[in-house]
Amino acid sequence: MKKDINPKREGFSSSIGVIAAVLGSAVGLGNIWKFPYVTGANGGAAFILVYLLCVALVGLPVMLSEHLIGRHTKSNAVGAFKALEPRRPWFLVGGAGVLSAFLIMAFYTTVAGWVYAYIFKAAGGALISTKPEDTSRVFNSLVSGVGEPLFWQVFVLLVIGTIIMAGVTKGIERVTKLLMPLLFILLLIIDIRALTLPGAGEGLEFLFKPDFSKITVSVVLAALGLAFFKLSVGMGAMITYGSYVGKNENLPKMAVKVALADTLVSLMAGIAIFPAVFALGFTPDQGPKLLFVIIPAVFNSMPFGKVFMVLFFMLTAVAATGAMLSLLEVPIAYLTEQYRWTRRKATILTILGIGLLGSTATLSNSLFANVTVFGRTFFDFFDFTTSNVLLPIGGIFIALFVGWQWGYAKVKRELSNEGHLKNDGLFHVFIFLVRFVVPLAIVLVLLAGLNLIDPIIAFLRDNISF
Ligand code: PHE
Numbered sequence: 001m002k003k004d005i006n007p008k009r010e011g012f013s014s015s016i017g018v019i020a021a022v023l024g025s026a027v028g029l030g031n032i033w034k035f036p037y038v039t040g041a042n043g044g045a046a047f048i049l050v051y052l053l054c055v056a057l058v059g060l061p062v063m064l065s066e067h068l069i070g071r072h073t074k075s076n077a078v079g080a081f082k083a084l085e086p087r088r089p090w091f092l093v094g095g096a097g098v099l100s101a102f103l104i105m106a107f108y109t110t111v112a113g114w115v116y117a118y119i120f121k122a123a124g125g126a127l128i129s130t131k132p133e134d135t136s137r138v139f140n141s142l143v144s145g146v147g148e149p150l151f152w153q154v155f156v157l158l159v160i161g162t163i164i165m166a167g168v169t170k171g172i173e174r175v176t177k178l179l180m181p182l183l184f185i186l187l188l189i190i191d192i193r194a195l196t197l198p199g200a201g202e203g204l205e206f207l208f209k210p211d212f213s214k215i216t217v218s219v220v221l222a223a224l225g226l227a228f229f230k231l232s233v234g235m236g237a238m239i240t241y242g243s244y245v246g247k248n249e250n251l252p253k254m255a256v257k258v259a260l261a262d263t264l265v266s267l268m269a270g271i272a273i274f275p276a277v278f279a280l281g282f283t284p285d286q287g288p289k290l291l292f293v294i295i296p297a298v299f300n301s302m303p304f305g306k307v308f309m310v311l312f313f314m315l316t317a318v319a320a321t322g323a324m325l326s327l328l329e330v331p332i333a334y335l336t337e338q339y340r341w342t343r344r345k346a347t348i349l350t351i352l353g354i355g356l357l358g359s360t361a362t363l364s365n366s367l368f369a370n371v372t373v374f375g376r377t378f379f380d381f382f383d384f385t386t387s388n389v390l391l392p393i394g395g396i397f398i399a400l401f402v403g404w405q406w407g408y409a410k411v412k413r414e415l416s417n418e419g420h421l422k423n424d425g426l427f428h429v430f431i432f433l434v435r436f437v438v439p440l441a442i443v444l445v446l447l448a449g450l451n452l453i454d455p456i457i458a459f460l461r462d463n464i465s466f
Contacts, residue, residue: 011244024176026262028323030230035266036273040284043214044206054227061433062233062395065402070242076333077236093397097236101330106358107382112320113152122309127296135293143365161351176322183315190272203275221449225387234391403435
């Protein structure tokens with residue numbers, strides 16, 4: 001038997017627990033808040049098709065790559081690269097991942113705070129209206145405040161800090177395993193309500209009837225970025241979670257299951273929201289507030305709406321919490337393993353750092369409304385740069401590492417559980433994707449989406465003479 005690098009490390013205790021935790025990382029505000037608002041802003045069905053392509057051809061191979069690296073090294077995002085390639089600077093990929101975790105957490109905790117606040121608003125009756133103007137007013141007054149959204153962000157940070165300190169198996173596994181199925185059932189109920197609203201058809205058309213003229217390079221970049229954000233890939237969260245996965249787990253199967261389930265939840269959230277958007281006379285391009293103004297209006301048009309609404313925001317809060325635990329685990333695993341910090345110290349300091357950085361995102365609609373970084377508010381800057389720049393760049397390097405650096409035979413051995421799984425064909429498809437398709441697709445989309453192609457051609461023309 002091979003000796004573990006770190007025998008005392010905690011791990012997930014069962015197969016179901018592993019899937020639940022990985023799915024718990026993937027499913028979160030990305031499905032319920034971000035997927036609908038980005039789909040709404042990018043024109044609907046055609047965007048969704050591009051998104052599905054990005055998940056299958058780019059997101060999924062990167063997820064599998066991360067699981068392979070993590071499980072093989074049983075190490076955090078930085079330590080994993082150091083273990084595999086001690087003499088080359090590949091560990092910087094893990095370092096960039098730790099940074100991405102901070103930046104994502106900065107705005108994620110803001111939105112999670114809004115969700116937590118909405119549980120209480122829904123219960124207290126503040127959201128009883130089917131009129132978009134009313135639900136918009138409640139939302140605007142929450143986000144343009146100072147004390148209230150900050151309070152909820154701190155609350156969120158305290159909750160996840162407490163769970164993280166309880167450790168991997170006990171904390172993460174227990175919470176996610178229990179509540180994910182419930183979220184699914186509730187989404188199903190809301191979908192049925194939304195689909196039976198008079199005028200729901202237009203929303204379904206928006207979601208499922210593609211208008212390809214809506215596809216531009218920035219739409220494609222948004223789809224790629226969403227795929228990365230959704231699957232929690234490109235920043236080492238899946239390396240870290242992979243490091244807790246047992247040697248007998250079938251990794252390709254797990255990644256496919258997770259991607260399918262995750263996509264299903266996103267589409268269900270879309271079905272909950274878009275029919276109502278049109279039925280209630282909204283436009284789909286509301287941006288980040290879409291969920292918060294539409295969902296209350298839907299619930300108010302159904303029997304027991306208030307009870308369901310409270311439950312919905314509670315389950316969304318749980319989903320967001322599962323995702324945040326995986327985000328937080330990236331710096332925590334790094335700090336405890338690379339610097340031998342105690343879990344307690346690492347958690348407290350990380351939470352403090354995120355709180356400081358995150359407050360700038362939370363105050364982006366009030367005190368810092370006029371402060372911009374590269375033309376965006378703090379909130380939008382963190383949101384855009386992580387999904388659409390940092391995660392895809394991380395994805396390029398992770399794919400290149402597994403495709404070209406790690407070693408063909410070694411990757412094959414890890415993918416097949418030392419030869420126990422007969423998955424040769426799959427291995428070849430995978431290696432082709434990570435060697436060529438993933439890096440090339442991301443580079444092209446990034447260059448085009450960030451408007452860098454013309455400047456690069458001009459630069460080459462001016463500096464290279466034939
Ligand atoms: N996938 C999570 C969501 O969709 C967000 C996330 C991104 C979690 C990156 C971990 C790492 O909500």
